[in-house]
Amino acid sequence: xxxxxxxxxxxxxxxxxxxxxxxxxxxxxxxxxxxxxxxxxxxxxxxxxxxxxxxxxxxxxxxxxxxxxxxxxxxxxxxxxxxxxxxxxxxxxxxxxxxxxxxxxxxxxxxxxxxxxxxxxxxx
Numbered sequence: 001x002x003x004x005x006x007x008x009x010x011x012x013x014x015x016x017x018x019x020x021x022x023x024x025x026x027x028x029x030x031x032x033x034x035x036x037x038x039x040x041x042x043x044x045x046x047x048x049x050x051x052x053x054x055x056x057x058x059x060x061x062x063x064x065x066x067x068x069x070x071x072x073x074x075x076x077x078x079x080x081x082x083x084x085x086x087x088x089x090x091x092x093x094x095x096x097x098x099x100x101x102x103x104x105x106x107x108x109x110x111x112x113x114x115x116x117x118x119x120x121x122x123x124x
Contacts, residue, residue, distance in 0.1 A: 003051065003118055004049050005028065005030065005114065006032060007053045008055060008058070009032075009033070010057075010059045011055070014107065014108075015031040017108065018108070026115060027118060030049065032047070034059055034060045035061070037061045040061055041066075041069065041070075044076065048075075050121075051080045051121065054081060054101075055084055056104075063095075063099065064098065067081060084104070085104070085106065085107060086106070087106075
């Protein structure tokens with residue numbers, strides 16, 4: 001089964017890089033450019049993700065509120081949610097713990113990191 005992984009970021013160049021560098025037969029990458037919260041929720045619902053990577057510092061949406069909403073909705077509450085940032089990893093870890101994310105990573109991520117997470121959450 002091909003897993004659907006959503007990346008949400010306010011930097012279109014980063015999203016382009018994600019699409020180019022993380023292509024794989026093991027998963028499908030779906031990128032969503034930062035939008036108002038209501039539009040982001042609709043885009044996430046449409047994508048029906050198996051895993052979400054969310055930029056810590058979005059410009060149009062408060063990340064902590066979006067995390068809380070995603071973790072409270074039936075269709076996304078069990079979807080692994082990871083925060084990503086170019087910032088210091090310890091800051092991102094702290095924020096992830098505060099908003100009940102499943103973890104945090106520094107940008108950019110590698111295919112290997114994603115494959116490890118897929119194995120962790122969806123063992124064969």
